Amino acid sequence: MNPIALVIIIFLISIVYVTLSTVRMILMMKGYRYLAAGLSIIEVIINILGLGLVLENISEIQNLISYAVGFGAGVIVGSMIEDKISLGYVTATVVSPENSDHLSKQLREKGYGVTDWETNGHEGPRRSLQILTPKKRELKLYQTIKELEPQAFVVANDSKTIHGGFWIRTVRGRTMSHR
Structure with missing residues (x-):
């Protein structure tokens, strides 16, 4: 796989994973247990895919950095979504x-x-x-x-x-x- 494409894919997977994690936590805290449980299944699959790509190419530091930066960006995106849905x-x-x-x-x-x-x-x-x-x-x-x-x-x-x-x-x- 193209190294630049891999960095972008890892970055996007990390953003999606952390965003879903944030939304799941909000849903859980607001009492939407079953919806949160369903979302957690998708969240885990996405996280394993992202970590798998990083670990397969662990010698390429840019992949690890991409995952970490995507994680941080996911926190920002997740908090923006929290502000928009504002449950409760x-x-x-x-x-x-x-x-x-x-x-x-x-x-x-x-x-x-x-x-x-x-x-x-x-x-x-x-x-x-x-x-x-x-x-x-x-x-x-x-x-x-x-x-x-x-x-x-x-x-x-x-x-x-x-x-x-x-x-x-x-x-x-x-x-x-x-x-």
């Missing part, structure tokens, strides 16, 4: 320096489900909000909060289990606005 939901806890429901009302007007309550911080009364949003809208939520309340403190976590409530009915009915 995020729960954001927001602490507003103002003890008013102004921020809660504005976020509700934009289609977010918000639960709020009065809290006490280091410098006195505050308003805490809990907001659930699809992972695809996470950055938009942060941007909206920053625009509406630049001094707000925000902490977010992935939400694995969700049951009941106003927001779930809204999302399942696809009535949440995409403003």
Whole structure:
């Protein structure tokens, strides 16, 4: 086989392998076990093919380098795919320096489900909000909060289990606005 073609093939196999590995891990973490298991079969076959080509030609350092560079590129491609598919939901806890429901009302007007309550911080009364949003809208939520309340403190976590409530009915009915 042409040495340049071999380097390119090894590079591409490595990218595909690592990308599939990243997607499989995301699917597993989001509860898509059977899909992740199916993907892992393809992932292993591709990895063995790539490693086989490298090991068959181990004396050619460019093949090893190609595999390693492809691996790194696969990490980048995998993370870009993760950003695009953005499975699941995020729960954001927001602490507003103002003890008013102004921020809660504005976020509700934009289609977010918000639960709020009065809290006490280091410098006195505050308003805490809990907001659930699809992972695809996470950055938009942060941007909206920053625009509406630049001094707000925000902490977010992935939400694995969700049951009941106003927001779930809204999302399942696809009535949440995409403003």
